[in-house]
Amino acid sequence: MRRHSIVTRIWHWINAAALVVLFMSGLNISNAHRHLYWGNYGFDPADAWMTVMRFPAWTTIPQRYDLAEARDWHNTSAWVFALGLLVMWVASVITRHFWRDIATQRSDWSLRALAKAVREHLPGGGADHDRPYNPVQRITYGIVLGIFLPMMVFTGLAISPGFEVAAPWMVDLLGGRQSARSLHFIFAWALFAFFVVHIVMVLTSKPLKQITRMITGGARKESTVA
Amino acid sequence: MPDIKRRTLLAGMVAMPAAACSELAETGPAGDLFDAAEDWHRSAHRTLASRQALAPEYAADERSPDIRGNGTLKVETAEYRAHEANGFADWRLSVGGLVDNPLSLSMADLRALPQRTQITRHDCVEGWSAIAEWSGPQLSALLDTAKVREGANFIVFRCADVLYGRDYYESVDMVDAYHPQTIIAHELNGAPLPEKNGAPLRMRIERQLGYKHAKYLTAIEAVASFDEIYGGKGGFWEDIGDYQWYAGI
Numbered sequence: 001m002r003r004h005s006i007v008t009r010i011w012h013w014i015n016a017a018a019l020v021v022l023f024m025s026g027l028n029i030s031n032a033h034r035h036l037y038w039g040n041y042g043f044d045p046a047d048a049w050m051t052v053m054r055f056p057a058w059t060t061i062p063q064r065y066d067l068a069e070a071r072d073w074h075n076t077s078a079w080v081f082a083l084g085l086l087v088m089w090v091a092s093v094i095t096r097h098f099w100r101d102i103a104t105q106r107s108d109w110s111l112r113a114l115a116k117a118v119r120e121h122l123p124g125g126g127a128d129h130d131r132p133y134n135p136v137q138r139i140t141y142g143i144v145l146g147i148f149l150p151m152m153v154f155t156g157l158a159i160s161p162g163f164e165v166a167a168p169w170m171v172d173l174l175g176g177r178q179s180a181r182s183l184h185f186i187f188a189w190a191l192f193a194f195f196v197v198h199i200v201m202v203l204t205s206k207p208l209k210q211i212t213r214m215i216t217g218g219a220r221k222e223s224t225v226a
Numbered sequence: 227m228p229d230i231k232r233r234t235l236l237a238g239m240v241a242m243p244a245a246a247c248s249e250l251a252e253t254g255p256a257g258d259l260f261d262a263a264e265d266w267h268r269s270a271h272r273t274l275a276s277r278q279a280l281a282p283e284y285a286a287d288e289r290s291p292d293i294r295g296n297g298t299l300k301v302e303t304a305e306y307r308a309h310e311a312n313g314f315a316d317w318r319l320s321v322g323g324l325v326d327n328p329l330s331l332s333m334a335d336l337r338a339l340p341q342r343t344q345i346t347r348h349d350c351v352e353g354w355s356a357i358a359e360w361s362g363p364q365l366s367a368l369l370d371t372a373k374v375r376e377g378a379n380f381i382v383f384r385c386a387d388v389l390y391g392r393d394y395y396e397s398v399d400m401v402d403a404y405h406p407q408t409i410i411a412h413e414l415n416g417a418p419l420p421e422k423n424g425a426p427l428r429m430r431i432e433r434q435l436g437y438k439h440a441k442y443l444t445a446i447e448a449v450a451s452f453d454e455i456y457g458g459k460g461g462f463w464e465d466i467g468d469y470q471w472y473a474g475i
Contacts, residue, residue, distance in 0.1 A: 029353070030353075032351070032352040032353055033352040040284070040355065040357060041357045043290070043293075043350075043356050044291075044292075066467075067351065067352070068467045071351075071470060071475070072264075072468075072470070073260075075260075075267060075470075075475050076263035079263055159349075160267075160271075160474060161349050161432075161433055161434060161474055162268070162271035162434065162472075162474020163270075163271055163274070163474070163475075164281070164282065165275040165281055165433055166274035168282050171282070177347060177349065177355050178355055
């Protein structure tokens with residue numbers, strides 16, 4: 001058995017590419033109206049709970065302000081992202097990947113277990129990168145797969161007026177259309193924060209081996225200590 | 227000067243895919259893929275919701291304090307100013323194209339038809355939303371009276387405003403044309419439409435973004451195809467900026 005299943009590996013890279021396009025085209029779309037509101041309506045900057053910066057052209061797709069083209073990139077890669085996430089979730093449940101590698105036990109949430117995982121990753125901590133995921137990884141991946149990524153899909157669907165008529169309850173549940181739009185923005189940046197930490201962790205723990213494993217699968221070692 | 231070289235190289239690395247992206251996006255496979263993705267969204271929306279499914283309607287106290295105007299805010303033609311000075315008493319709306327019984331309706335004719343009043347949310351493609359009450363006859367009533375012919379696939383809306391030197395116009399398919407909330411609004415929050423919101427007549431296409439809701443409406447036309455109308459993409463923003471014809475996303 002491999003450390004990363006074929007589904008995980010294919011999804012990981014397709015999802016990474018889709019997220020880059022979604023994030024950068026999303027920054028372009030944000031430049032069209034930089035004010036965020038709560039509730040169902042909002043158009044007056046005076047009512048905004050936050051006004052975000054104008055994202056420079058080099059951070060956006062396309063690399064100039066073009067709302068129409070940015071929406072094309074965004075709405076096209078949204079299909080790849082949402083369907084990919086659905087496939088990944090179905091596969092994780094069928095292959096038990098979720099329960100085996102991501103789901104936590106009560107003991108994983110103890111301060112001692114979390115502190116141990118952190119301590120092992122400090123300089124000289126001697127972390128073993130071949131073992132199953134530690135509690136911090138399980139909790140992080142669980143939050144990303146179970147909350148951050150699905151929330152991007154749900155908040156994205158909710159701000160589409162054509163989809164809203166199919167599930168108006170979704171907009172209500174999210175607190176109104178402008179709340180859904182604000183949450184879409186917040187979860188996008190939560191994912192960006194995960195992305196930064198994820199990259200830093202890979203770069204500081206034998207990056208070549210980690211990246212190779214996410215391509216070839218690598219060998220799975222089971223935990224020896226209970 | 228290694229620094230300059232490196233900077234040039236970096237700039238090139240950033241600019242190259244960007245330029246490639248832009249070319250890809252305008253024509254060829256990426257453009258086709260974008261169009262396909264837009265169609266999938268429309269099909270998914272139409273499959274998941276009934277074709278007649280209503281956009282949310284709100285209570286009077288949920289309205290926003292104002293409804294922002296966008297695009298044309300003032301129509302700078304002598305003809306429009308004359309109509310305004312006259313309280314739009316002589317404004318006429320024509321219904322033509324592929325119909326058996328072309329119409330030319332006065333404001334009084336439109337007010338005499340059964341009215342639909344709805345408090346709905348207006349979502350702009352830029353991201354903002356406003357909620358207001360709109361009143362007017364349903365487009366379906368006009369189309370039924372005009373007797374739309376077999377072979378008509380789209381309804382085109384012609385407008386009195388000119389933006390960037392071009393006439394504004396828009397179009398929808400028959401599903402949205404016959405949708406119960408698709409009305410020709412002449413009142414906003416119980417008063418005649420202000421100029422910034424499209425006086426004296428504007429469309430409400432409640433399941434799509436704001437640029438579909440043509441303002442300063444002068445003519446409604448049933449057509450088989452909009453290929454030969456203006457830029458051929460079915461609307462003002464579609465023609466000049468490549469905006470999506472289906473604006474339900």
